Amino acid sequence: MDKIITLAEKERCTGCGACKETCPKGAISFLPDQEGFPSPVIDDEKCIRCGMCEKACPALHLPETHAIQAAYAAQINDEAALKDSTSGGLFTAFAREAFRRDGVVYGCVWDDEYHAVIRKAENEEEIKPMRGSKYVWSWAGDAFPEIKAYLESGRTVLFTGLPCQAAGLKSYLKKDYDNLLLVDCLCSGAPSPMALDLYLDTICKKEDRKNLNLKFRDKDPYGVGVHITYTGKKKRIKKGEHIRNPYYWSFYTRLVDRESCYQCPYGSGDRVSDITIGDFWGISEYHQEFKVRDGVSALLVNSDKGKQFLAGLTPGLNLSETDPMNIAKENNLFIGNRKRNIHKPLNRADFFSVLKEKGWKAAERRFLFTKGRMLRMVYTALPARGAKLIRKIVR
Ligand SMILES: Cc1cc2nc3c(=O)[nH]c(=O)nc-3n(C[C@H](O)[C@H](O)[C@H](O)COP(=O)(O)OP(=O)(O)OC[C@H]3O[C@@H](n4cnc5c(N)ncnc54)[C@H](O)[C@@H]3O)c2cc1C
Structure with missing residues (x-):
C-alpha cells in the first residue's frame, strides 16, 4: 500500500514553503486557504510518496534551537x-x-x-x-x-x-x-x-x-x-x-x-x-x-x-x-513556555467569513469599530474643551 503523506495540519502549518521546495517532483503548490494564507496542496498524480516533504517540515520536526546567551x-x-x-x-x-x-x-x-x-x-x-x-x-x-x-x-x-x-x-x-x-x-x-x-x-x-x-x-x-x-x-x-x-x-x-x-x-x-x-x-x-x-x-x-x-x-x-x-x-514574547499560547479572539472565524463574503468595510463596521471605540475616537479628535463636555455627557 502507498505511504500516506501527512503534512502539518492547519493549526501548525506556518506556510514556510520548506515542503514545496524540497519535493523532488514539484508536486506541492501553495494556494490561499479560506483566510487567504498560502498553504500546501499535494498533487497526487505527481507525488511519489517519498516522504521528503514531511521530513523537511519544521512543524513536524522542530529544528535545533539555542538558549539566549x-x-x-x-x-x-x-x-x-x-x-x-x-x-x-x-x-x-x-x-x-x-x-x-x-x-x-x-x-x-x-x-x-x-x-x-x-x-x-x-x-x-x-x-x-x-x-x-x-x-x-x-x-x-x-x-x-x-x-x-x-x-x-x-x-x-x-x-x-x-x-x-x-x-x-x-x-x-x-x-x-x-x-x-x-x-x-x-x-x-x-x-x-x-x-x-x-x-x-x-x-x-x-x-x-x-x-x-x-x-x-x-x-x-x-x-x-x-x-x-x-x-x-x-x-x-x-x-x-x-x-x-x-x-x-x-x-x-x-x-x-x-x-x-x-x-x-x-x-x-x-x-x-x-x-x-x-x-x-x-x-x-x-x-x-x-x-x-x-x-x-x-x-x-x-x-x-x-x-x-x-x-x-x-x-x-x-x-x-x-x-x-x-x-x-x-514585550512578552520570548520568555516562558516553548509553546506560546496567544489568545485567539473568539470572533476570528466570524470576522473572516464576513470579510470574505462582504469585504473589508463590512467586517470593519461589525468587528473593529464598536460603540465604545467610536466614542473614544470622537473624544480624542476633539479639542480639550469639547472633550471635557463629552466626558460629562458620557458619565
Ligand atoms: C509581522 C511582524 C510582527 C512583529 N512583532 C513584533 C513584536 O511583537 N515585538 C517586537 O519587539 N518586534 C516585532 N517585530 C519586529 C519589529 O517590528 C522590527 O521588524 C524589528 O525590530 C527590526 O527593526 P530594525 O529597525 O532593525 O529593522 P528594519 O530596517 O525596520 O527592517 C525590518 C526587518 O524585518 C524584516 N521584515 C519586515 N517585514 C517582514 C515580514 N512581513 N516578513 C518577514 N520579515 C519581515 C525585514 O526583512 C528586515 O529584516 C515584528 C515584525 C513583523 C514583520
Whole structure:
C-alpha cells in the first residue's frame, strides 16, 4: 500500500514553503486557504510518496534551537538609516556587515501588488526596500534553493525574517552552514495577506497600487510609535494613530493572524536563529544613553556564530548590555513556555467569513469599530474643551 503523506495540519502549518521546495517532483503548490494564507496542496498524480516533504517540515520536526546567551539595547550609528528603519536599525547594520564579507542579504520587500515576499539584496541600494516592518505574512519559500546554492558556493548569506521562516529555512537546509547567519524578529503574529489586500482596496484601486507608499511605522513626524502612513495617487498623505487605523487594529488585536501563530513554537523560549531583533519597548526605565525618539532595538544573541558576527560590527552600533527580562517585561514574547499560547479572539472565524463574503468595510463596521471605540475616537479628535463636555455627557 502507498505511504500516506501527512503534512502539518492547519493549526501548525506556518506556510514556510520548506515542503514545496524540497519535493523532488514539484508536486506541492501553495494556494490561499479560506483566510487567504498560502498553504500546501499535494498533487497526487505527481507525488511519489517519498516522504521528503514531511521530513523537511519544521512543524513536524522542530529544528535545533539555542538558549539566549546575551541581551542588548542597540541603535545604529547612522541617523538617516535609523529614521528609515522600524526600530533601532539593526537590520541595516547587519546587512552592511554581510556586504563587507562579500555576502548576500535576504529580507522582506513589497512586490508590485503589495504582497510581502523575501528577496535578495547585494548592495546598500537594494536593502532600502527591505527596511521597515511589513505587518503581514510573507512568502519566503522561493528563496530557499537560491540561498542553498550561495551557501554551497561559499558565499556568506544573511537571512532576516520571521521566526517560522528561519525554522523553515533551517529544516530545508538540513545542516548548519558556517557561512549562514540567521536573524529573526521578535514576532507577535503574521496577519492574513487577504485582509491587507482587501483593506488596501478601500484606499485605492488595484491598478493604482504602484503609486501607494505604505509604511506601518513612519517615524516622521511623531518619532517611533505605531502609525500607518500612505502616500496615495494624488500625493495625499494620511497619518493615523494606530488605534484609529482599522487594519492596524486588526493586527494589534490578533484578529487576523495565521492560525499557527496562536501556538507558535518558534517565537518564545529558545530560538532557532543566531540573533533575534525586536523593539525595546519601555527602554527609558533601564537605559538613558539612547535617543529613544528614533527607536531602540532589542537584540538577543543566541549562538556563538551570532556572537562573532556581532563582534565584527560593533563600531557601527551603540550597544548596552541589558537583562533579557527588561526586554521581556513589555514585550512578552520570548520568555516562558516553548509553546506560546496567544489568545485567539473568539470572533476570528466570524470576522473572516464576513470579510470574505462582504469585504473589508463590512467586517470593519461589525468587528473593529464598536460603540465604545467610536466614542473614544470622537473624544480624542476633539479639542480639550469639547472633550471635557463629552466626558460629562458620557458619565
Ligand atoms: C509581522 C511582524 C510582527 C512583529 N512583532 C513584533 C513584536 O511583537 N515585538 C517586537 O519587539 N518586534 C516585532 N517585530 C519586529 C519589529 O517590528 C522590527 O521588524 C524589528 O525590530 C527590526 O527593526 P530594525 O529597525 O532593525 O529593522 P528594519 O530596517 O525596520 O527592517 C525590518 C526587518 O524585518 C524584516 N521584515 C519586515 N517585514 C517582514 C515580514 N512581513 N516578513 C518577514 N520579515 C519581515 C525585514 O526583512 C528586515 O529584516 C515584528 C515584525 C513583523 C514583520
